[in-house]
Amino acid sequence: MVAALAMTGCSGADTVCGQILDNSRADWLTVSDLQEAETAFLGAVRLVVGDDRLSAEGAACPWLKGVKVMPMPTKYWIDSAGRTVYGEAYPGDGWSLTNRVPGGGVMIGADSSWRTSSIVHEWIHIVQGGVPAAPCKATDEAHCGWERPGGEYALIDALSR
Numbered sequence: 001m002v003a004a005l006a007m008t009g010c011s012g013a014d015t016v017c018g019q020i021l022d023n024s025r026a027d028w029l030t031v032s033d034l035q036e037a038e039t040a041f042l043g044a045v046r047l048v049v050g051d052d053r054l055s056a057e058g059a060a061c062p063w064l065k066g067v068k069v070m071p072m073p074t075k076y077w078i079d080s081a082g083r084t085v086y087g088e089a090y091p092g093d094g095w096s097l098t099n100r101v102p103g104g105g106v107m108i109g110a111d112s113s114w115r116t117s118s119i120v121h122e123w124i125h126i127v128q129g130g131v132p133a134a135p136c137k138a139t140d141e142a143h144c145g146w147e148r149p150g151g152e153y154a155l156i157d158a159l160s161r
C-alpha cells in the first residue's frame with residue numbers, strides 16, 4: 001500500500017513519464033498495462049527513422065508528462081468530424097501543426113491488449129506534438145511520411161506483435 005501511494009503520490013501520475021490513466025469510461029487498460037506500454041514505446045520510438053527529435057534516450061518521455069489516457073468502452077466511435085475512429089489524440093496545443101507543446105490526451109478504442117490497440121499510434125501524435133517529422137501539404141497532414149521505411153507505421157507494426 002505504501003508503494004502504491006508513493007507511485008501515485010502528490011503528482012497524481014500513474015506512469016514514470018507522468019501520464020494519468022482515466023478509467024472513468026472503461027477499465028480494460030490497467031495502470032500496469034499502461035506502464036508496460038509506455039516503457040515499450042519509449043524504447044522503440046527512438047528507433048523511428050527520420051525523426052531526429054525523438055532519437056536521444058528519454059527524449060520522448062517529457063512529451064508524455066501530464067497526458068491523460070482514456071480507454072474507451074467501444075472499439076471505435078464517431079469523432080467530432082463525423083469520422084469512424086479507433087483512437088483520438090489531442091497534443092498539448094491541439095492540432096495547429098505549428099507549435100509543439102507537451103501534454104494533452106488520448107482516447108483509445110477497447111481492445112484485448114494495448115499492443116493491438118491504437119495507443120502507440122496516438123502516442124506518436126503526442127510525442128511529435130502533432131507535427132510530423134516531414135510536414136507536407138497532404139490532405140492528412142498529421143500522418144505525413146509515416147509510411148517511409150522504418151517510419152512511424154513500422155514502429156506501430158513492430159510493437160503490435
Ligand SMILES: [Zn+2]
Binds near residue numbers: 143
Ligand atoms: Zn493518427
